[in-house]
Amino acid sequence: MFFALPSIIIYRAQYTKMRKKIIICILLSIAGSASAQNFWITNDDAADNLVWEEKLYRRIEFLADSLCQGRATGTRGGTEAAFWITARFKENGLLPMSGTYVKHLYAGQGLVGHNIIGMMPGSWKNPCDSYIIIGAHYDHLGILGGKMYPGADSNASGTAAMLSLSDMFTTLKKTGRTYGKSIIFVAIDAKEMNMAGSQSLWTMIDKGELTDPLSGKPVTREKISLMVNIDQIGSSLSPLKSGRKDYMIMLGGHTLDKGSVELLHICNRFYGTGLELSETYYGSEEFTKIFYGISDHKIFADNGIPAVFLTSGITLNTFKTYDLPQTLDMEVLRKRVILIFRWIEKLLK
Numbered sequence: 379m380f381f382a383l384p385s386i387i388i389y390r391a392q393y394t395k396m397r398k399k400i401i402i403c404i405l406l407s408i409a410g411s412a413s414a415q416n417f418w419i420t421n422d423d424a425a426d427n428l429v430w431e432e433k434l435y436r437r438i439e440f441l442a443d444s445l446c447q448g449r450a451t452g453t454r455g456g457t458e459a460a461f462w463i464t465a466r467f468k469e470n471g472l473l474p475m476s477g478t479y480v481k482h483l484y485a486g487q488g489l490v491g492h493n494i495i496g497m498m499p500g501s502w503k504n505p506c507d508s509y510i511i512i513g514a515h516y517d518h519l520g521i522l523g524g525k526m527y528p529g530a531d532s533n534a535s536g537t538a539a540m541l542s543l544s545d546m547f548t549t550l551k552k553t554g555r556t557y558g559k560s561i562i563f564v565a566i567d568a569k570e571m572n573m574a575g576s577q578s579l580w581t582m583i584d585k586g587e588l589t590d591p592l593s594g595k596p597v598t599r600e601k602i603s604l605m606v607n608i609d610q611i612g613s614s615l616s617p618l619k620s621g622r623k624d625y626m627i628m629l630g631g632h633t634l635d636k637g638s639v640e641l642l643h644i645c646n647r648f649y650g651t652g653l654e655l656s657e658t659y660y661g662s663e664e665f666t667k668i669f670y671g672i673s674d675h676k677i678f679a680d681n682g683i684p685a686v687f688l689t690s691g692i693t694l695n696t697f698k699t700y701d702l703p704q705t706l707d708m709e710v711l712r713k714r715v716i717l718i719f720r721w722i723e724k725l726l727k
Contacts, residue, residue, distance in 0.1 A: 424553070425546040429715050431708035434538050438612065439703045441516065441534035448527045449534075450520020451568040451575075452489030459516050460492040463565045466541050470548040472496025472563060473591040476582075483568060483578035491517070491567035493575050497591060498547055500557035500726065505592040508559045508601055510722060513576070514540040514608040515569035515674055519697065530703045532696055535612025535711060537565060542715045543722070550723075557726035559603060560590070566674050569609075576674035580681065604634075604725065605685040607675035611714055612706035616691040618656050624710045625654040626717070629670045630686040633679055642721045651717040653710075660691070688718060 440446070440462065447455025464479050472479075474496060481493040494516075500506035514536035518529030528534075544563050568574035582588040586596035614623035631639040639657070646653055659666040669692075670676070675685035690710075695701040 425550055425719065426716055428545045428549055429542040429712055429719075431712055434542065434612075434708050434711055434715075435703055435706075437538040437541060438530050438534040438706065441537060442528035442530040442701075442703055444526060448520035448529060449516060449518045451485045451491040451517045451571050452487075453520055455520060456491070456517055456567065460494060460565070460567070463494045463516060463537065463541070467494060467496040467544070467563065470496075470498075470544045471552075472498055472544065472548065475562070475591055475597075476587060476589045481578070481582065483575060485568040485571045485574040487571075489568075489571070491571075491575055491578075493567055493579055494565040495579075495588070496544075496563050498544070498551060498561045498563070499592055500560045502592075505590065506558060506560045507593070507595070508603055509562050509597055510559050510603055510725065511562045511564060511605045511678075512540055512543055512608070512722070513564040513566050513579075513605065513674055515566040515575060517567045517570055517575070519570060525699050527697065527699055528701055528703075530701050531612045531690075531693065531706055532610045532701060533569070533608075534703075535690075535706060536608040536610060539608050539611055539711065539715050539718070540565065543719055546715075546719050547723075557723075559726045561722075561726070562597070569674055573674055573676065576677050580677045584681075599681060599683060602678070602683050604638075605675050605678040605683055606688065606718070606722065607673055607685065608688050608718070609673045610692070610696070611688055611690050612708075612711045613690045613693050613695070614707040614710050615693040615695065615705070616660075618654055619661065620654060622654045623707060624652065624713060625656065625690070626714050627656045627659065627689050627691055628686055629657070629659060629666060629689070630675065630679065630684075631657045633684040634686065638684075638725060641724055642717070645720040645724065646717055649716070649720050651713045651720075653713055653717060688714075690714070 446459045449456045449459045479494055483491045485491045515533050516537040519527035566575040588597045618625045659669040675687050679685040
């Protein structure tokens with residue numbers, strides 16, 4: 379019995395390697411070209427190593443701290459969060475669009491908010507004329523009735539995920555990686571004020587006011603191939619039917635081509651993130667429609683832009699004073715970030 383154990387371990391390791399080779403062969407046979415091998419077999423460990431659990435936690439902790447006072451639009455705390463996010467964009471070398479990272483917006487009730495926008499070029503030598511937008515709202519409820527609503531999951535988690543994706547993509551760019559599309563990263567304000575921030579962003583696009591810092595050309599609607607919205611993605615408290623904690627929900631697959639949806643599932647298997655994925659909101663068609671309409675991707679979908687909503691769902695902590703960093707699952711959040719990165723990178727080819 380005891381002597382058989384090493385053999386079992388070796389067998390399992392060999393089985394895992396063989397399984398991955400089989401998947402590669404299937405994918406190569408589907409694509410039918412040498413370029414397909416480059417499409418899948420890439421050394422991206424450096425990118426994965428840029429996102430770790432403590433780093434995610436510290437970012438969420440900062441945004442949920444009393445310094446940011448719940449990040450309500452138009453407040454000192456919201457401005458602190460905006461300055462901090464802007465500094466992260468600068469550190470990563472994202473390019474300001476239309477001359478500045480910070481876009482002021484009027485959120486109603488006399489309040490002024492701030493969208494933070496930066497672009498990673500797909501290529502420096504040959505400016506791309508196609509874009510993917512990755513957004514996450516950073517505002518929350520602020521202080522109500524003398525109590526602070528920290529909003530760790532809603533949506534410090536999504537903001538931390540978006541910033542991690544920025545870390546990963548810009549690091550690969552520094553190693554010489556090029557893409558067929560540019561990425562526009564947006565930290566969106568005023569989601570909790572009737573989605574005024576995403577409406578302001580869309581108005582800029584619609585009026586031709588959002589310009590590419592390399593080409594100087596407007597980013598028009600027909601140049602946007604996808605909007606990815608990350609909202610409330612750090613929890614494992616509302617699992618899917620199976621009860622597993624390592625899950626993720628993607629809504630809006632109906633706006634994509636079938637291949638792009640399947641690609642998410644393939645990446646999940648191929649790269650070993652192994653999340654349980656759902657394309658509905660807990661199996662309910664009606665709740666899927668309702669939930670898909672309550673966040674910042676909606677304005678893009680309403681204007682015919684493919685738009686997906688990535689989330690871990692509403693929990694009993696949502697919009698509560700105890701939506702705190704320690705209630706979130708950093709291990710699973712890291713897996714979600716890595717899967718989103720892998721998927722989007724394939725869509726950039």
